[in-house]
Amino acid sequence: MMVHQHKIPVTILTGFLGAGKTTLLNRLLRDVRNRHAGIIINEFGETGIDSELVIKTQEEIIEINKGCICCNVRGDLIQILKDLIVKVNKREINLSRIIIETTGLANSAPVIQTFLMDEIMSYWFEIDSVCTVVDAKHLPLHLDQEEVQEQIAFADLIVLNKTDLVSTEELEAIKTRLKQMNVNAELISTINSEVPMNKLIDIKSFQLSEKLKVRSNLLTDSHHHHHNKVGSVVLKTDKPLILERVNKWFSYLVQIKGETLYRYKGILNIKDTDYRVVFQGVHMLFAGKEDRKWRKDEGRKSELVFIGNQLNQEELEKGFRYCIDEEFDLRMEGNFFKL
Numbered sequence: 301m302m303v304h305q306h307k308i309p310v311t312i313l314t315g316f317l318g319a320g321k322t323t324l325l326n327r328l329l330r331d332v333r334n335r336h337a338g339i340i341i342n343e344f345g346e347t348g349i350d351s352e353l354v355i356k357t358q359e360e361i362i363e364i365n366k367g368c369i370c371c372n373v374r375g376d377l378i379q380i381l382k383d384l385i386v387k388v389n390k391r392e393i394n395l396s397r398i399i400i401e402t403t404g405l406a407n408s409a410p411v412i413q414t415f416l417m418d419e420i421m422s423y424w425f426e427i428d429s430v431c432t433v434v435d436a437k438h439l440p441l442h443l444d445q446e447e448v449q450e451q452i453a454f455a456d457l458i459v460l461n462k463t464d465l466v467s468t469e470e471l472e473a474i475k476t477r478l479k480q481m482n483v484n485a486e487l488i489s490t491i492n493s494e495v496p497m498n499k500l501i502d503i504k505s506f507q508l509s510e511k512l513k514v515r516s517n518l519l520t521d522s523h524h525h526h527h528n529k530v531g532s533v534v535l536k537t538d539k540p541l542i543l544e545r546v547n548k549w550f551s552y553l554v555q556i557k558g559e560t561l562y563r564y565k566g567i568l569n570i571k572d573t574d575y576r577v578v579f580q581g582v583h584m585l586f587a588g589k590e591d592r593k594w595r596k597d598e599g600r601k602s603e604l605v606f607i608g609n610q611l612n613q614e615e616l617e618k619g620f621r622y623c624i625d626e627e628f629d630l631r632m633e634g635n636f637f638k639l
């Protein structure tokens with residue numbers, strides 16, 4: 301039997317949809333100290349787009365896509381971690397740390413509980429920090445959401461990101477609000493989640509006693525969390541998309557539906573180009589860019605996910621069809637999509 305000397309540190313990376321978690325994860329992965337990290341990514345909306353947006357390294361990246369990490373897939377999380385430990389014991393892998401990127405809709409408590417309430421988990425792992433990324437521009441739109449409040453309350457490090465998108469006054473107001481919500485967490489303001497690594501890794505900032513002040517029944521409470529208000533629509537096709545139509549559809553979506561679209565992202569197969577196009581947005585802020593060339597050994601396909609409040613699936617499907625099918629004329633489809 302292997303002698304177990306050090307617990308494996310776990311960084312829980314949380315924060316609302318589009319706040320900058322993947323950007324932060326990519327920074328972590330570029331840093332040599334994080335070689336041999338086990339990365340667990342949980343996405344809302346049954347797609348693997350996030351793992352496509354994570355830089356490719358030697359690290360073990362495991363996706364959980366069929367549900368939310370704080371609800372129905374906690375069992376999967378524990379199983380994944382146990383499997384990793386078996387591989388470590390057999391000396392098949394090295395595991396320097398675990399980094400978990402939760403969905404933007406995850407409550408923090410159940411993820412924290414995973415490491416405290418299961419005997420094997422608490423024997424092998426210790427939470428290094430709970431880091432919550434906050435979108436300085438869009439936070440005010442979501443402050444009434446339970447998930448957002450919990451993510452902030454349970455943080456021991458708050459990365460106040462996207463500070464380039466707000467004025468100094470707005471930034472000060474948000475900082476004050478965050479301090480009211482969590483007086484103990486360290487607060488770091490960033491652009492593009494640029495946190496110095498020594499503020500992020502091996503900081504041992506997680507303190508159970510602090511978390512118990514937020515929720516005294518943290519170690520006994522079971523979780524009943526349903527993302528009632530927020531839903532997702534995933535669209536996929538092998539057929540190429542017509543760029544001009546994609547642009548039109550997106551201008552419509554962003555301008556007219558931006559408020560209800562919390563997060564959307566996708567990898568697109570555009571007709572007559574050799575490059576994958578990656579696009580993503582948060583409410584009305586949206587960006588698309590050419591990514592890498594399609595590889596010969598991969599099928600060219602498009603996959604899009606929309607996450608939002610009361611999404612109209614039929615309308616989204618029609619818009620998508622408009623981008624694929626030249627014969628499909630949306631003017632025939634009533635009022636929708638007039639720009």
Ligand SMILES: Nc1nc2c(ncn2[C@@H]2O[C@H](COP(=O)(O)OP(=O)(O)OP(=O)(O)O)[C@@H](O)[C@H]2O)c(=O)[nH]1
Nearest residue numbers: 317318319320321322323404461462491492493580
């Ligand atoms: N202007 C601005 N954009 C940012 C900043 N940080 C991240 N972004 C952009 O915001 C978008 C969302 O960033 P991600 O890192 O994917 O956010 P996320 O929290 O992982 O998103 P989900 O996993 O979908 O919840 C991307 O288009 C980023 O390029 C920032 O500081 N300023």
